[in-house]
Amino acid sequence: MINDEIADIIYKMSIYVEMNDDKSSFFQSRALRKGADVISEFPYDFALPEWHLDIDKLTKIEGIGKKIASYINEYVTTGKISEYERLKKESPIKLEELLHIQGLGPKKIKRLYNELGVTDIESLKVVAKKGLIAKLSGFGEKSQANILENIEFAIVNKDRISIALADNVIADLLLYLKKDKNIIQIEPAGSYRRRKETVGDLDILISSKNPEKTIKHFVSYEKVEKILGEGKTKASVWLKQKLQCDLRVVDNKSFGAALQYFTGSKEHNISIRKIAVAKGYKLSEYGLFNRNTNELIESKSETVLYNKLELSYIEPELRIGDDEIIAAKNSYALKNGKVLKNSPTLFLPKLVKLSDIKKDLHMHTVFSDGKNTVFEMAMAAIKLGYSKIGISDHIGNLVIANPIKDENRFKKYLKTIREANESIKGIEILASGEVEVDVNGNLEFPNELLSQLDYVIAGIHMSTSMNKDTMTKRIINVLKNPNVKILAHPTGRLIGKRPPYEFDFNEVCKVAREEGVALEINAHPNRLDLNSRLVRKAKDLGCKISINTDAHSTDGLLLMKYGIDVARGGWITKVDLFDL
DNA sequence: GCCGTTTTCGGCCCGACTGTTTTCAGTCG
Numbered sequence: 092m093i094n095d096e097i098a099d100i101i102y103k104m105s106i107y108v109e110m111n112d113d114k115s116s117f118f119q120s121r122a123l124r125k126g127a128d129v130i131s132e133f134p135y136d137f138a139l140p141e142w143h144l145d146i147d148k149l150t151k152i153e154g155i156g157k158k159i160a161s162y163i164n165e166y167v168t169t170g171k172i173s174e175y176e177r178l179k180k181e182s183p184i185k186l187e188e189l190l191h192i193q194g195l196g197p198k199k200i201k202r203l204y205n206e207l208g209v210t211d212i213e214s215l216k217v218v219a220k221k222g223l224i225a226k227l228s229g230f231g232e233k234s235q236a237n238i239l240e241n242i243e244f245a246i247v248n249k250d251r252i253s254i255a256l257a258d259n260v261i262a263d264l265l266l267y268l269k270k271d272k273n274i275i276q277i278e279p280a281g282s283y284r285r286r287k288e289t290v291g292d293l294d295i296l297i298s299s300k301n302p303e304k305t306i307k308h309f310v311s312y313e314k315v316e317k318i319l320g321e322g323k324t325k326a327s328v329w330l331k332q333k334l335q336c337d338l339r340v341v342d343n344k345s346f347g348a349a350l351q352y353f354t355g356s357k358e359h360n361i362s363i364r365k366i367a368v369a370k371g372y373k374l375s376e377y378g379l380f381n382r383n384t385n386e387l388i389e390s391k392s393e394t395v396l397y398n399k400l401e402l403s404y405i406e407p408e409l410r411i412g413d414d415e416i417i418a419a420k421n422s423y424a425l426k427n428g429k430v431l432k433n434s435p436t437l438f439l440p441k442l443v444k445l446s447d448i449k450k451d452l453h454m455h456t457v458f459s460d461g462k463n464t465v466f467e468m469a470m471a472a473i474k475l476g477y478s479k480i481g482i483s484d485h486i487g488n489l490v491i492a493n494p495i496k497d498e499n500r501f502k503k504y505l506k507t508i509r510e511a512n513e514s515i516k517g518i519e520i521l522a523s524g525e526v527e528v529d530v531n532g533n534l535e536f537p538n539e540l541l542s543q544l545d546y547v548i549a550g551i552h553m554s555t556s557m558n559k560d561t562m563t564k565r566i567i568n569v570l571k572n573p574n575v576k577i578l579a580h581p582t583g584r585l586i587g588k589r590p591p592y593e594f595d596f597n598e599v600c601k602v603a604r605e606e607g608v609a610l611e612i613n614a615h616p617n618r619l620d621l622n623s624r625l626v627r628k629a630k631d632l633g634c635k636i637s638i639n640t641d642a643h644s645t646d647g648l649l650l651m652k653y654g655i656d657v658a659r660g661g662w663i664t665k666v667d668l669f670d671l
Numbered sequence: 672g673c674c675g676t677t678t679t680c681g682g683c684c685c686g687a688c689t690g691t692t693t694t695c696a697g698t699c700g
Contacts, residue, residue: 230690231692324688
């Protein structure tokens, strides 16, 4: 999303500003940094005209004033922020390069420049090797050695990783951590707990009978490549899986408050803390306190904490600092018989769970590019407790996917599925196909034949870089095909690899609702398409959502949980799901 | 640079850790 690009630039601007020593620069820098945080967590895409063109609307966002609003507008319309270009050009220092080095911030970088002429990693290396850094006041041998060590370390890229990869890393780490018998409670927090599609680092919260021993145990994990910090209550390490992991140990009686605090999002927490303040409380990771007497009110569980603030419990996936808090307020009031002002319509949803899922309508077999047979897929689905699956091999001209292209193969395909359905008990096997959509929005296979299937999934894989209008028409046209019941991975994005294609999402949702076509959440962790934000929008526009794995093997069926994560982030309940 | 039922000037979040000093500034989340 363009928001991340803007946030990144404004964050860098904050650093350039912070290099000035005066007090006003310090606060200016902090405001910029806060703005960058807000932008990166903001749930709507600033590329949408209703956002970046409307300066008044932008400045209503907490933390965004006139200046930052104009930066957003400028970046979306011109692709750059001239103030940033100016700051960068006028600075003799390759700041962005040097900031990658752990332990170097704006202040130290500035002193290294003023006193030793350091402008980039290369010149830093030279003065460090000469031993000049150790001689500076405030620096020392240790600092110099760390800088040299961290220069090598800075080369490693620190990209966000997919939630699926994070799941693997965490599973192994938790297994190890739990060997420490001092641990009372242990829970991953942060964006991992909020089930974001990618995570930048891992946060783990622990309560322990012996915090220091638990920390020692943590940093001794065999997959720790480097200890970044180690204290009495927290430690940070860099894992061999190229991921930072922060561990925090708290007193068991503050576990709930700490879990709430470390789960975030930052924006959500800021809103929650404001409510606390308005009610005469103070909220921190140590608990909810009476603001005047400092008396502890509650800290054991998240639920009671939210309830004390007259909010219903908010599921982590919803904690983005948007309207979930209003919904929680309304839900709480309704449940507790309080008078609701202005007859609100927004309440917290009862989110869909993995155990609610009893079918998967998008999967491939050996008929196209899948690894397993219809029989094997069906058996795997029975194991998962499903009552229904839809076999949906590629049909059309998508050559790389070994598609079904001719009538003979199509008939054989259909016959195989029908026979499997007859012979395999305990599950209903539907015949479908992921049919390629041509540039005009027609299916690449005769409709008379496709109508013999139970339903068709329309899938766009080719000619994806057309302009917005043409793409919108293309999608709408295919939605109007009476055989089509599901639109596969609607935006075509591949996380971190390919941006979504451009089309009018509102218009597509409108037609999808009219035509009774469900929009897919493709549960593959590389796709997660639609994303949570669009799912919420589709739901609000009355569309049904179909969560499918697009499995190409029996193992692929297990990825359903990632689709559920997205659905939950998009406020999806059981009734919003597509039924067939 | 942002914000405001004590507001348009004068405040701005904070706690843990590190490395340096010996009480603290800088960094990080």
